[in-house]
Amino acid sequence: EIVLTQSPGTLSLSPGERATLSCRASQSVSSSYLAWYQKKPGQAPRLLIYGASSRATGIPDRFSGSGSGTDFTLTISRLEPEDFAVYYCQQYGSSPLYTFGQGTKLEIK
Amino acid sequence: EVQLVESGGGLVQPGGSLRLSCAASGFTFSGYAMSWVRQAPGKGLEWVSAIPGSGGGTYYADSVKGRFTISRDNSKNTLFLQMNSLRAEDAAVYYCAKGTTVTTRSFDYWGQGTLVTVSS
Numbered sequence: 608e609i610v611l612t613q614s615p616g617t618l619s620l621s622p623g624e625r626a627t628l629s630c631r632a633s634q635s636v637s638s639s640y641l642a643w644y645q646k647k648p649g650q651a652p653r654l655l656i657y658g659a660s661s662r663a664t665g666i667p668d669r670f671s672g673s674g675s676g677t678d679f680t681l682t683i684s685r686l687e688p689e690d691f692a693v694y695y696c697q698q699y700g701s702s703p704l705y706t707f708g709q710g711t712k713l714e715i716k
Numbered sequence: 717e718v719q720l721v722e723s724g725g726g727l728v729q730p731g732g733s734l735r736l737s738c739a740a741s742g743f744t745f746s747g748y749a750m751s752w753v754r755q756a757p758g759k760g761l762e763w764v765s766a767i768p769g770s771g772g773g774t775y776y777a778d779s780v781k782g783r784f785t786i787s788r789d790n791s792k793n794t795l796f797l798q799m800n801s802l803r804a805e806d807a808a809v810y811y812c813a814k815g816t817t818v819t820t821r822s823f824d825y826w827g828q829g830t831l832v833t834v835s836s
Contacts, residue, residue, distance in 0.1 A: 642822035644761070651811060651826035652753075652761065658820050695761050699821035704775045705751065705763035 609634050609700045611708035619716040626683040628711045630696035635676045640699035643672055643681045646710070647692045655694075656681060683713075691715050718742040718825045720812050725830030732802050732834075738795040738812030738827055746770070746790040749815035751823060752797050754808035754832075764810070765797065780806075799832070807834045 610633040620626055630641070638659040644652040654663040656672035659679055669684040683690055696708040724736040736752070751766040765786040766775045774786050785798040795812050809831050813823035 639819055640821045642820070644823075646755075646761070651828055652813075652823070653826075654816075654822055654824045657816060657822040657824075661820075663824060693760075697761075697763075697822060703763060703777050704766055705753075705821075707753075707761040707763065710760045 608702060609636060609698060609706055611696050611698060611706055613694075613696060613708035613711045615711060616709075617712045617714060619714050620686055621716045622686050622688055624686050626681075626686055626690070626713055628681040628683075628694055628713070630674075630679040630681070630708050632677045632679075632698060636679075636698045636700070638675050641672075641674070641679050642697045644695045644697065645690075645692045646695060652695070686713075688715075718814065720814065720825055720827035722810065722812055722827040722830040725810065725832045727833045727835065728802055729836050730803060730834055733798070733800045734802065734832060736797040736799065736810055736812075736830060736832075738797075740793045740795065740812075740814070743814070743825075745788075745793040750788060750795045751813045751815060752786065752795075752810055753813050753823070753826075754806075754810045755829075756805070756808040759808075762808075766815070767795070802832075802834045804834050807832055 614629045641659040643656040646652045660672045693710045719741045721739045749768045752764040767786045783801045787796045809829040811829045812827045814825040
């Protein structure tokens with residue numbers, strides 16, 4: 608079973624700053640199968656990045672993804688007020704079929 | 717426009733059963749795998765179950781294997797989750813999610829969720 612560990616657990620930043628979120632896998636993950644989601648309270652998760660680095664439809668270009676193997680990163684270049692949320696990485700594998708990281712909460716400093 | 721609308725959640729006693737439904741529209745339902753993903757109160761996202769577009773083959777998280785059954789009716793564009801022997805730890809908001817292509821395997825559209833409460 609592949610475990611995804613996200614860090615930090617909570618990230619406190621101000622609007623306009625750059626956010627760097629990490630997702631580390633316990634085993635190598637295919638870059639094609641690594642995605643990032645944004646989750647706000649009371650809302651459905653929103654796909655941000657798929658294939659480790661491709662932005663989903665309608666996602667602003669301040670969001671970018673990178674990485675390979677066991678280390679992946681979501682970067683938000685300049686934080687907007689609406690970006691403060693919880694972010695999850697997700698991978699597709701064998702058993703279980705899909706795994707999510709535990710999440711990183713991005714809060715306003 | 718893609719829409720996923722869940723229903724069927726509610727309050728159930730431990731050991732009881734519920735059947736969740738997810739009505740899909742705006743895309744060729746039979747062409748895509750679908751999943752159920754849940755979020756317990758104060759917790760993160762947990763994948764529960766998946767089913768291919770054809771309906772052949774089903775997949776489950778260990779935490780629900782043997783108790784939950786996923787199915788779909790492609791003629792009615794509807795996804796189901798039959799939940800039996802419910803436990804307190806199954807309490808969560810349950811989301812249905814549309815799979816992307818087989819080359820990327822993520823979830824590009826989600827419903828708004830349906831709340832399942834397990835309590836006596």
